[in-house]
Amino acid sequence: MNKRIFSVIALLAMFVTFLGMPQVSRADDKTPEGELRVGMEAGYAPFNWTQKDDRNGAVPIQGDRAYAGGYDVEIAKRVADQMNRKLVIVKTEWDGLLPALQSGKIDAVIAGMSPTAERRKEVDFSDNYYESQLVIITRKDSKYATATSLADFSGAKITGQLSTFHYDVIDQIPDVQKQQAMDNFPAMRVALESGTIDGYVGERPEGVTVEAVNPDLKMIEFAPADGFQSNPEDVQVSVGMRKGDPLMAEVNQILAGIPLDERTQIMDQAIKDQPASEESASSDSNENALVRIIKQNGMMFLRGTGMTLLLAIFGTTVGTGIGLLIGVFRSLPEAKSGIKRGLQKGFGWLLNIYIEVFRGTPMIVQSAVIYYGIAMAFGIDLNRTAAALFIVSINTGAYMSEIVRGGIYAVEKGQFEAAQAIGMTHGQMMRKVILPQVLRNILPATGNELVINIKDTSVLSIISVSELFFQGKSAAGTNYMFFQTYFIICVIYFVLTFTATRLLRLVEKKMDGPSAYVRLEESDVAIEADK
Template sequence: MKKLLLPCLLAFLWLFGNSTSVKADEYLRVGMEAAYAPFNWTQNNDSNGAVPIEGSKQYANGYDVQIAKKIAKGMNKKLLVVKTKWDGLLPALTSKKIDLIVAGMSPTEERKKEINFSNSYYTSEPVLVVKSDGKYADAKNLSDFSKAKVTAQQGVYLYDLIDQIPDASKQTAMGDFAQMRQALSAGVIDAYVSERPEALTAENTSSDFKMIELDKGFTTNPSDTALAVGLRKDDTATLTKVNEILATIPKKDRLELMDKMIKQQPGSQKSTGFIGQAWTIFKENWSQFLRGTGITLLISVIGTLVGTIIGLLIGVYRTAPVADNKVLALLQKTFGWILNVYIEVFRGTPMIVQAMVIYYGTAQAFGVSLDRTLAAIFIVSINTGAYMSEIVRGGIFAVDKGQFEAATALGFNHGQTMRKIVLPQVIRNILPATGNEFVINIKDTSVLNVISVVELYFSGNTVATQTYKYFQTFLIIAVIYFILTFTVTRILRYVERRFDQDNYTQGGAH
């Protein structure tokens, strides 16, 4: 185990040794997706005024970033972007993981119940995005989209606008614009409702997409089309300061800034065929894929090791004899009940929900701010521990009762019996199940993107939003996942074979 833990610790130091260090009084932490060009996007350098993304070696740029820079400058702070999934922005703000939301968010009545909003810093115009060679490429009015399969981003006013399209087939809302572009490319949907800058970006970046500006468009409310900065309810001083700073930016300058960001947004890959495009994406972004793979392995290796240790400890405890002392017996029973609750809760709820509750919930309820990656390791460890405890219990029950009786007859106590007789057999018996749990953890780390852990899926999704080549990018991710799981499976099979080689010395007659 020491041989396994040392490389993990070294990898941890290598991966995070150069991460951005944040001081609350020095930085203004602003949350955004960094995947919604031209409002915000991710890039690999600090060109064109990009700023660092917390916990990574990447940078964020876009209209939102430049507005946030002006706010940070007015507050005498440095800007630090905290890359966060759209669904996690409000929890991140209310749990004080970030100071502001500058992410193209509209101050709807529902959101105003949770957070405060500044004055508007941009007014959006809703449009539709379709395939450039599709049946809706020449649409002029909402009625032209009758029977069309239309969707929009989950949790935004754009999704409600679909109801204004006569007889439209309203599809399930999607998590982000990357998913919608992918669905549109695949023909899963016919169109998605967007804002003009994003639609213009999609059209300019990929020839597959076309923006439809309607002669008679959607009816909207000012509170929906206005974009504003999100702040915590109790942060009135910052709200006043932000409004003062925004008031110094003329409307003309805001429009010019948006035009500038549209020109500076990431470009598209040259068309060289599917495989050629995939190879180009890998060559230009291999460092992102490597870092994401390293984080995935780090989380899954440590999570599996710690989870197995937790499972072994629980398994040993649950098979311990009841204490003779009534008080100790009551405490033992109570602790056993707590362990049962832990096992049932973590085996009965999805890891994605556990991640949201543990990462954001603990900060909001108890003021405990966890590092994303450390939180991810903790989540995977305790989740694995719940499953491994049942696997270990089955492994202990598989040991013949006669061995327990023989150990008792030899004067062994419960701890000695477990340590010297039972556990060596249990570890051998549960090795295949432990290996399977390791493989599952490698794949399940992808759900941790909900708390913006920069693992393999998160890194690949970032590349996809930069290149607009979704199938090619996810093919690369799939190949990397397969290589990881295939290699791990082969190594574990080798270890199992080594354990199965029983070498006995047969003594001759004397």
Template sequence: MCLMKKVWLHLIGAMALIVAVLAFTNRPTPVAASGTFKVGMECGYAPFNWTQSTSANGAVKIQGSSDYANGYDVQMAKKVAKALGKTPVIVKTSWDGLPPALTSGKIDAIIAGMSPTPDRRKTIDFTNTYYASKLTVVVRRDSKYAKAKSIKDFKGAKITAQLSTFHYQAIKQMKGVIKEEAMNNFPAMRVALESGTIDGYVSEVPEGITAQDANPNLTYLKFSKANGFKTSPEDVDLAIGLRKNDADKATINATLAKISTKERNKMMNTAVAVQPDTSSQGNWFLNILKQYGPMLLRGTGMTLLISLVGTIVGFVIGLLVGIVRTIPKPKTKGKRGLQWLVNWLLSIYIEVFRGTPMIVQAAVLYYGAAQAFGINMNKTMAALVIVSINTGAYISEIIRGGIISVDEGQFEAAHALGFTHLQTMMKVVLPQAVRNSLPAVTNEFIVNIKDTSVLSVISVSELFFSAETVAGQNFQFFHTYLIVSGIYLILTFTISRLFRLIEKHIDGPKNYNVMNNQMQVETPEVK
């Protein structure tokens, strides 16, 4: 069996396996008869919201996952959904992805500790307040700033806050501080604070309590009204985000009005009490695997699935594009014009997808397609499409280079024997081009395994996104990311060795000699 037949058979087999896996993993979630109320949140901002492995304490299952979400925001979402006569569905979404997820119809509401700032009101609408918050600064307990009584006592301190929040704007009130770049999430800020990269970060009191309870090395500061941040209700009070002119806004506001301040405080105290235990005793490695192993395993499976599908489909795309772009120039003018147009379009495809970051491509496809064309893609399917198309753009150039590297004399010899261009490519050129390109394709596979981390922008629960969730809950950042680094290393090392074996199999025996083998066949054995 020739090399190309082996390649195509392996590709067909791999694609059949992938289709079976996708059919199993992307089964539609049953929808209640009364409909669903899809709520977006980070599921990693305790005590407002977090991820857990069971339904304990009234947790709600996360859409497309085996995990559950709980916290103050989740319990509030349940009350709102009940008033609307719908079933609450939690959609785990990164902070930056919440507004586009809402406006594109991926979710029905944002309940994630979001303040109704003027900038946000330009794109989305808000309900009345569902929790009255207060700003604080989280610092290390052994820091000189731990004794600060006023926000004026931080001169020379390196302070930051979460990206796209009022917290970051409030740093302007802390005269004399060094305003560091904003960070994407609270786990990142806690890591920076504990490592000494920053001296503190602006947060809300409930999050400060959580940070202090979880890590004895951290503490949050209590400021008097005169010495604290000057804020307005729209800056610190938390509200539910809705699409413009949402018909349910009045019903939701009526529901919130029935929940007293006493009941809200009770809900928050309960959330603080039942949030995941971050204490660690014994072997940290075993503790993390025992408590969060299933979550990391699912993240690993998603990373491997996306990178495998992306590489295989991308290889097929790249192979086809590479063949088309190396077709000899036709003799007729009309065919030459058609070939020029096709090559021009393929060049645009290659330049666009090689010249823009995958994270931007994912956001444009997932959110942009829904907003512009009403195409509501499954996030896993969107990830597969983006990685496949992006990989195809790179591999097409790899294959084209492999084809060009084949000596022109082989083209001429094949044509002299009466081979068509397609026959020449399939029987003579591509076997050599594929073999020569295999190390580069292996590299693309390894790159895809690592680059799936950018898909957190569309809330795909791959390995890195799962690791962020775990680190944000157990506060063992170094230990968690060390384990995840080991998982990535095992994946890439294994893939590299498997492709080395494939290369050796394709190469055949090094001591193969055509003449000797022929003589052994033709010469009878002498006894």
């Protein structure tokens, strides 16, 4: 009987795992013929940004209903046209650009990236297609607003973007209070507006854009002798491609055919065309900023909310199923046969490893390892959404297995003994006696996991899943209204978690049958009083 139960559990486990498994294909075969897949943040105006339509020549973003525009997009369009390929924009987090390129998920990085010596160790870079200068963005009302040299920022709290040379050059400021690097420019702008930092290092197009859309911020430019000292390649922007890519020579030839005055014209036009500039020029001063953000990005937020709910509900459901299967397996009596006992213990050890690994590591790390690591190690391309479903499911399964174990132990031991005494098999006992009680016991904890998953799906932005936080960050990077945008996202998250909690409490109440139990308890109290 134990063998049959074990077989059923293994079959169910395989089925549940199959439901959560992402669709895969060979990385070498995933690029359709005639396409050029370009990775960018689509949130670093004026180099690249996200908008809701195709005005000003914007290009559709793969897997999204939004469009990407900006200087990088215009350069990418020229490269793709000259190569007779269709341009495909793959919206990718900054930290994920190089892993996405190395793993073959994109063909090129055109995202305002400088060809630093460290990056050249990992990928090849083309000739530069833009050259800028470093500036510091600060608040107009701060004491640093009149600075003319780096020395004037002595004692200031300054930061820069993570994994960029912008952060490294901060050390050139005398007595600077170097702050922790931040993931993206929207985060730095929020920190600056809130007073957490005194300034951040960026490039001149970023500074021009900030000044145009936010009158409270100011760009500080320096004379060559008074500013940052850097290598020429540090202020250049190039196309990143995989090591030894044969298309590099063709890309360089195309870039060489774009004269300097045309590049300047493209950048000037990008600064004018970016959504934040257009909105500042055309917006009604009497219109509430929150209302304007919702009007402009409502559908983007709605799609992000739908993706968040899909990931949270699917992940919690499948994870609970995995937890129940593991819990049932762990409750199996020890097999009498030596071989069966050995297999049972071996499988138990594998389950313990799975639980400890996924409970002991952050989901953001698991996401990067599974999504990018598998592609780099085995050449397997995981569908982004399916990979996210898989990651949330197996992460939740590890936690739910321990919750189910506690739920099984919460059932009175006498019920196990009574079921065995009347001749029930282990399977019958679990199905008809134990698991119904376990499901009720773990319902509050399961609801808590659902709430956690609704919030924790935000870490999946590392693999560029278009969930709510990722969409909100893109909107903030485009409209420069950071507090208002994140406030809206915060409210949406609260509504989701509050609604989920209330619905689960209704389910708990339904399962409890409170009125019947209350009458029984009152009757017991009356009997005790008579005694």
